[in-house]
Amino acid sequence: MAKYLLVSFKTCPWVQRAAIVLREKNIDFEFRHIEPDNRPDWFLAISPHKKVPVLRLDDKLSLFESNAIAEFLDETTSPRLHPEDPLTRAVNRAWTDYIPTFAAEVTAVAYADTEADYLKAKERIPVPFERLEGALKKQGNGPFFNGSKYSLVDASYAPFLQRYVFLD
Structure with a gap:
């Protein structure tokens, strides 16, 4: 299984959306908080829009935008949260x-x-x-x-x- 890193601000509802899906699907992940006013260089290098959430997969690929992250997780990990119909x-x-x-x-x-x-x-x-x-x-x-x-x-x-x- 892939290694996941979820990058967040401490109270960002968009990140919480991704975290809820990760937890609902029992996916092991690391949560790393950064400060909105002091975004580290490593974050700027992995976030195309320089905002959170970013879900880093195996330290190789970054997914961004909470909806895209949730959809990816739903399509790749059971149980499905989207309806089948x-x-x-x-x-x-x-x-x-x-x-x-x-x-x-x-x-x-x-x-x-x-x-x-x-x-x-x-x-x-x-x-x-x-x-x-x-x-x-x-x-x-x-x-x-x-x-x-x-x-x-x-x-x-x-x-x-x-x-x-x-x-x-």
Whole structure:
């Protein structure tokens, strides 16, 4: 089996997404934290976009972008977290592709330049949650996106949803 190194900032939700998949699949890996304001040269040499996450395989190849890492791990290691049915899998992928938009809409208040922008962003916070809740209702009964089966959608949203508990 390949040797995996996951490079992270300590609290990065995008890295946590990859870590959740690694742990869910019981894949042995090394977790190495770096500081966002002091990225070491060895990291800059292995990260094409100079950001985390990076999953290093056998100290030879770097995978980057949390979705690509999760998809690779799911395709190469059992058990599969994506559904077998192509249509259901496509719906799942659409919802994992929505995460950057979801996160941007929810965190927009943190980046508002004026009080008016802040209030406008605050009003919009419920919208992405309503979209996600609507999808969950359509997907069936159970604690997970696909009912009783844990999936990459669940692994992908978990790092973000745990941060937004305070919004309720």
